[in-house]
Amino acid sequence: xxxxxxxxxxxxxxxxxxxxxxxIDGLASIVQGQFEMDPFQRALFLxxxxxxxxxxxxxxxxxxxxxxxxxxxxxxxxxxxxGDEVRAMTPQQYRWLMEGLSTEQPRAHKAVSGLSxx
Numbered sequence: 739x740x741x742x743x744x745x746x747x748x749x750x751x752x753x754x755x756x757x758x759x760x761x762i763d764g765l766a767s768i769v770q771g772q773f774e775m776d777p778f779q780r781a782l783f784l785x786x787x788x789x790x791x792x793x794x795x796x797x798x799x800x801x802x803x804x805x806x807x808x809x810x811x812x813x814x815x816x817x818x819x820x821g822d823e824v825r826a827m828t829p830q831q832y833r834w835l836m837e838g839l840s841t842e843q844p845r846a847h848k849a850v851s852g853l854s855x856x
Contacts, residue, residue, distance in 0.1 A: 740793075740795055740806050740808045740836065743782065743795070743797075743806070745780070745782060745797065747780045747781050747782060748779075748780075748781045748782070748826055749781070749782045749784065749826070749827040749829075749831075749832050750773075750775070750781055750782070750783050750784065750824050750825065750826055750827065751784045751817075751818065751824065751825050751827050751835070751841070752768065752773070752783065752784060752785045752786070752823075752824050753817075753818045753819065753820045753823050753824070753825060754818075754819055754820065754823070755786070755787065755788050755819070756768065756785035756786060756787060756794070757787070758785065758786075758787040758792055758794055758807075760785075760794075761805065762796065762803045762805050765777075765783065765785060765794065765796045765805070766796060766803065768785075769783055769796070769824075773823075773824040775824065777796065777798060777803075778798050779798065780798065780800075781797075781798075782795055782796070782797050783795065783796045783797070783824075784827075784835075786815055786817040789814070790814035790815050790816075790817050791809060791810045791813070791814050791815070792807065792808065792809045792810070793807075793808050793815060793817075794806065794807050794808075795807075795808075813838055814838075815835060815838065816834075816835065816838065816839060816840040816841065817835075818841060818842070827841060
């Protein structure tokens with residue numbers, strides 16, 4: 739379900755480690771207190787623990803929170819560990835993350851310029 743989650747809304751990733759023992763209220767307090775964002779906005783917030791094999795997602799549906807928890811049976815998520823910050827993700831970065839890839843992929847093809855027909 740989380741792989742196919744398509745709300746058409748912004749996706750934010752909480753970089754660094756998060757204590758995944760926290761529930762809805764604890765994760766919403768991180769969004770509000772630490773990141774100074776509104777947990778009641780229409781956005782998906784992603785959190786990851788130390789082992790990088792589990793993530794939790796928090797989403798406000800308008801009448802209540804949805805808490806999703808995913809545990810990988812093998813492998814790990816390529817989670818940015820750059821401290822206690824939150825980053826907005828593009829839909830492509832979200833797909834990469836769910837596929838086990840790094841969210842900071844180099845460009846596959848370089849832009850070509852200065853071409854002319856002879």
